[in-house]
Amino acid sequence: MIHRQDESNLPKPDVDTALLKEIPMSKPTNSSMNSTTTTEKGAASAALTLNMLQRVEYLAVQREAWETTLYARSNEALYSIFDQCLALYRDLTTGDGLKAKKQGLMDYINMKGYVFKASSPLTLKVIRCVFGQKDRRRLSTYHSVLCVAVAEHWEVGIVAQKISERGGIQEISLQKKGDVITTKEKAAAASSALTDQSIATVTGDKLKLHWNKDRVGEDSVAVLTQEADGTYSVRCVVHSTAAVKAVLAAYFAENKETISDLQQQRKQIAVATDQSALIAAAAKAANDNPIAQSA
Secondary structure, eight states: OOOOOOGGGSOOOSSOHHHHHHSOOOOOOHHHHHHHHHHHHHHHHHHHHHHHHHHHHHHHHHHHHIIIIITTTOSHHHHHHHHHHHHHHHHHHSSSOHHHHHHHHHHHHHHHTOOOOTTOOHHHHHHHHHHOSOOHHHHHHHHHHHHHHHHTTOOTTOHHHHHHHTTOHHHHHHHHHHHOOOHHHHHHHHHHHTTTOOSOOOOOHHHHTTOOGGGTTOOOEEEEEEOTTSOEEEEEEEOOHHHHHHHHHHHHHHTHHHHHHHHHHHHHHHHHHHHHHHHHHHHHHHHHOHHHHHO
């Protein structure tokens, strides 16, 4: 038999239930919301960093697999790796989360113990992380291919096709080196173009103090300031081969087309001169040959 207690006799709580209904629910504060947002951003950034590290590591493993199993059969697998190197580079230079992605690359570099100069480009870092501690010549060759792909805006997915069309990795590397003009070559081209050119002759008592008979015919560099009246003030004169080379290289960069046209004209004149000399030599030889004359 169940005994029910009379609830009417129980003590009632000293709280007005109507008041309880009016008490609002607590809402999250701005600080807690900001904290949540910061945590989410931190987690997303960490995920990007880890993802980039794992991608580089996976690509390096693919390269090892190519070397040990596929190298003897085909270079297509290697070309495919270059395609992914380009995709990796693009993801490190475009889009969102670049800081986190680059941190992932740096984490991989630190994990492997690779050391780079401050001036080392990102393309070289990608190549070395993927291809490891190869000899410098091979790394330089591979790096040239990625640089060409970046400079010529190759699309991801057609890198293998592009490499094949250009004759292979080695051929691309040689073509790139052939297209590069060194500072020394630029300076030489500019100097040659300016050989017969003089836009002004400057003299002065203070300027004569820099004169040295042992330097007659040598190039020097002067710093000029353009004045309001159209004249130039000579601030200093520097006798330095390195300074002259740098200025001539800068002149080449600003007047590349003019210098190239002048070089082409000189080549044509040289060819015409050589042809004239050959014709004259042939005519002279014919005139001097008694057998030819009797014939």
